[in-house]
Structures are given as C-alpha cells and as structure tokens.
Amino acid sequence: MKFFVDTANLAQIKEAKDLGILDGVTTNPSLMAKEGIKGKNNIFKHYADICSIVEGDVSAEVISVDFEGMIKEAEELATISPYIVVKIPMIKEGIKAIKYLSEKGIKTNCTLVFSAGQAILAAKAGATYLSPFIGRVNDITWDGIELIKEIAEVYSVQMFDTEILAASIRSPRQIVECAKYGADVVTSPLNSILGLLRHPLTDVGLEKFLQDYRNSQK
C-alpha cells in the first residue's frame, strides 16, 4: 500500500518525506487555501515545490465544473511536472474529462467519491486513482470502511486498473483498516501517519532495555 500525505503544508510534506515512507501528496482547494496560497502563479509554484520535495504523485485539483474548463486546467496543471495527477470531481462533466485525459495520458484522481456506483464509473472512464472519502461518510453515520470493502471487491472482480486511494482519513486505525480491506493508497494527515508509530508497550519496552544496558555498564 502506498502512503500519501493529505496536505499542502511544505514542512509537513518534508517531515513525511524524511520518514522515508512517502509515496505522494494529495491537495485540494481547501488545503491550498489553508496555507494561504493565492493566485494562479503562486498556486502553480506551490505545486512545483511540492513535486520537487516528494518526487512522487501529487494531486492538484481543478476548480472548473464544466468539461472544457476542466480540460484546460488539467492540461495546464500537467505542464508543472510529470508528477502532477489532476484531481477531478465525481460529476457527469468530470467523468467525461477523466475519459478524455486518460486517453491523452494525463493521470487523474477522481475525487469526492461516496459510493461503489461512482467508483465503477470512474474506473470505466480510466481514472488513475479513485478517492472515496472515509471520514465524511462516517460523519453522516454511514461506514467509510464498508465503502472501501465494497469498492475493493468490485474492482477485484472486474479487474479494474484504477487504484483505490482512501481519503478523508481521520485516525491511525482507519489507515490500518484501509490496508486490511484493500485500499491501494491511503492519503492522510501527517498526524495519523505518525500515530501508527505509537504503542505504550514499545515505550515501556525500550525504556527497560536502555535501563538494563545502563545498569550493566556500572
């Protein structure tokens, strides 16, 4: 399973990269706005900076909702770096855009996915990645992990090439469950990735080993 970090924050991307397990980055207009990135030139420069750090797939989202607008934006974004993956919303025009871009060899990430039916359409259109939003499904009392299971089963039966990129992750436990049930990629905030490290028995065990070593040297 690939690890992506879901942020536009350069310091966090560098920290994840330094950990040695980073395969890519996902962003969205909300995450870019959170970093205070404004204006097309600054936005493009920020994507280029992210690509140069991560040296892996970096999702950059279009803000158009019509086919022509999405294509124009996607083709411009793709000039930034070969690492750019164009994030396209799961709407009718988006499916048309994904089909067009996949035939042009431009990588896509179909975003705002909340059902297996949407997942089938995105795969048929040739999306590189599919982003089901686990946390937002849970927010409305449904089950985001069940969604991952269902999509993974459909994609396996149908032998679709589209990679399941579990998004809207809110906890380390959700990363484990996505891995267990067949996500190809998990994108999450750095905190949830670092949360995978934590176990009290590791801390207690390490302290005991170090203490025993110190005692043996007296």
Ligand code: G3P
């Ligand atoms: O990758 C999509 C993600 O950024 C959405 O996360 O926490 O806003 O639901 P969240």
